[in-house]
Amino acid sequence: MENIHSLITQQKAFFHMGKTKKLAFRLDALEKLRGAIKNNEDKLLQALKLDLNKSEFEAYASEIGVVLEEIRFTIKHLQTWAKPEKVKTPITHMGSTSYIYSEPYGVALVISPWNYPFQLAINPLIGAIAAGNCVVIKPSELTPKTSEAIAHIIAEIFPREFVAVIQGDAETSQALLAEDVDYIFFTGSVPVGKIIMEAAAKKLTPLTLELGGKSPCIVHKDANIKLAAKRIAWGKFLNAGQTCVAPDYLYVHEDIKDGFATAFKESITELYGDTPLHNSELTRIVSERHFERLAGFLQDGDLLIGGKSDKEQLIIEPTVLTNITWKDSIMQDEIFGPILPVLEYNELSEVITGIHNHPKPLALYLFSESEEVQQEVLNSITFGGGCINDTVYHFVSPYLPFGGVGPSGIGAYHGKGSFDTFSHKKSVLKQTTLFDIPFRYPNVKNGLKKIKLFLK
Numbered sequence: 466m467e468n469i470h471s472l473i474t475q476q477k478a479f480f481h482m483g484k485t486k487k488l489a490f491r492l493d494a495l496e497k498l499r500g501a502i503k504n505n506e507d508k509l510l511q512a513l514k515l516d517l518n519k520s521e522f523e524a525y526a527s528e529i530g531v532v533l534e535e536i537r538f539t540i541k542h543l544q545t546w547a548k549p550e551k552v553k554t555p556i557t558h559m560g561s562t563s564y565i566y567s568e569p570y571g572v573a574l575v576i577s578p579w580n581y582p583f584q585l586a587i588n589p590l591i592g593a594i595a596a597g598n599c600v601v602i603k604p605s606e607l608t609p610k611t612s613e614a615i616a617h618i619i620a621e622i623f624p625r626e627f628v629a630v631i632q633g634d635a636e637t638s639q640a641l642l643a644e645d646v647d648y649i650f651f652t653g654s655v656p657v658g659k660i661i662m663e664a665a666a667k668k669l670t671p672l673t674l675e676l677g678g679k680s681p682c683i684v685h686k687d688a689n690i691k692l693a694a695k696r697i698a699w700g701k702f703l704n705a706g707q708t709c710v711a712p713d714y715l716y717v718h719e720d721i722k723d724g725f726a727t728a729f730k731e732s733i734t735e736l737y738g739d740t741p742l743h744n745s746e747l748t749r750i751v752s753e754r755h756f757e758r759l760a761g762f763l764q765d766g767d768l769l770i771g772g773k774s775d776k777e778q779l780i781i782e783p784t785v786l787t788n789i790t791w792k793d794s795i796m797q798d799e800i801f802g803p804i805l806p807v808l809e810y811n812e813l814s815e816v817i818t819g820i821h822n823h824p825k826p827l828a829l830y831l832f833s834e835s836e837e838v839q840q841e842v843l844n845s846i847t848f849g850g851g852c853i854n855d856t857v858y859h860f861v862s863p864y865l866p867f868g869g870v871g872p873s874g875i876g877a878y879h880g881k882g883s884f885d886t887f888s889h890k891k892s893v894l895k896q897t898t899l900f901d902i903p904f905r906y907p908n909v910k911n912g913l914k915k916i917k918l919f920l921k
């Protein structure tokens with residue numbers, strides 16, 4: 466393992482030279498990143514194919530394309546975001562002006578997962594560079610080809626004292642966490658998130674945690690069933706269900722369960738064919754351990770759709786289980802695979818109570834035409850973010866900061882949200898020296914009376 470301590474020391478020294486704070490430097494770095502990604506597109510597509518059997522379409526749409534779009538958006542707006550923001554000044558501070566300066570933290574550590582191994586390493590990098598930081602990326606060891614491609618791309622364009630990729634597993638991650646970095650940005654599971662926060666707490670390092678959990682999807686009786694079925698099938702089975710914001714489980718109203726089941730079956734066939742296991746573009750499960758874990762869930766409830774798998778290729782066809790309750794093993798933790806359990810309900814209150822009894826979700830999806838139902842769900846359930854009448858799509862809007870709440874994460878990013886996440890907001894009061902208002906001083910005559918005129 467390369468000497469991590471000396472790398473962090475070099476990055477700190479480079480940061481203190483002040484180059485990364487210059488707007489021109491940041492814009493140039495983002496341009497270089499964009500160019501290198503474009504030049505290495507084939508290499509990346511190949512790596513994603515080898516690591517996860519991602520099809521070219523999925524790999525481009527959900528990894529390379531979204532990253533290029535994030536760079537384009539950031540370059541377009543960075544000058545505005547980076548300007549000191551002049552804010553109001555209260556009358557008690559007469560004579561002064563007030564500003565909020567966005568300044569980089571210093572050395573940012575980005576630890577990323579395997580499910581979107583390129584996007585989830587590079588999107589935080591874009592925000593970190595935009596804000597003027599130096600960055601160390603620790604990509605996932607479970608997708609080694611993509612991690613290697615990321616390391617290659619970064620080494621091609623950036624000196625290590627500015628951006629470096631350190632490949633390795635949990636032990637490497639721990640070694641990095643033992644260093645004095647200035648910001649930690651972690652994307653991964655809830656249990657590891659707790660370990661990361663504990664390490665950050667020891668040094669009081671600010672951090673963002675992008676975690677996971679069980680994200681509900683509610684299909685109410687007045688939903689547009691055909692569209693709901695198609696949009697849920699897309700969001701759930703994209704990347705073989707290995708998406709942090711995938712609908713984890715369904716709550717379907719009893720009145721429409723049969724009609725929904727028929728429409729859902731049709732949607733799966735439309736998207737993946739009659740025999741999904743023979744579809745060469747089906748993304749695979751990342752490891753044998755995860756495959757076994759998912760295969761174990763197939764015993765729960767009743768099989769409604771799918772259920773076939775191929776251990777050799779680590780693929781599982783889109784599967785739906787009915788007659789599920791919160792007691793089933795599939796309902797205990799995030800599923801993170803192409804298996805969708807269905808709970809039924811009669812009253813919306815059952816859904817709300819059911820979700821309240823579990824950790825606050827990362828995402829929530831509701832399919833309903835009724836404004837009243839939409840408001841009731843939005844007003845009564847806390848979740849990171851989500852969609853009404855769609856799934857997953859909120860994730861790719863640069864105008865919607867993305868993140869969880871409590872057990873599903875702390876902090877948010879994307880678009881300006883990324884710039885803000887990687888910037889410390891330094892509040893500064895610029896006071897006049899032309900005069901000096903006396904009220905605050907203890908020797909002023911009738912001081913208490915006068916101060917009460919202002920502070921009431």
Ligand code: NAD
Nearest residue numbers: 577578579604605634635638639653654657675676677709
């Ligand atoms: P993970 O938590 O196992 O690993 C994530 C990263 O942490 C990897 O780089 C890994 O090497 C490192 N790591 C693992 N154990 C560690 C330890 N003990 N100490 C320090 N570092 C350690 O997560 P994963 O399996 O790669 O990813 C899947 C999880 O990530 C799911 O729970 C999913 O919901 C979540 N996720 C969240 C988002 C989001 O944006 N909120 C996005 C994608 C994935």
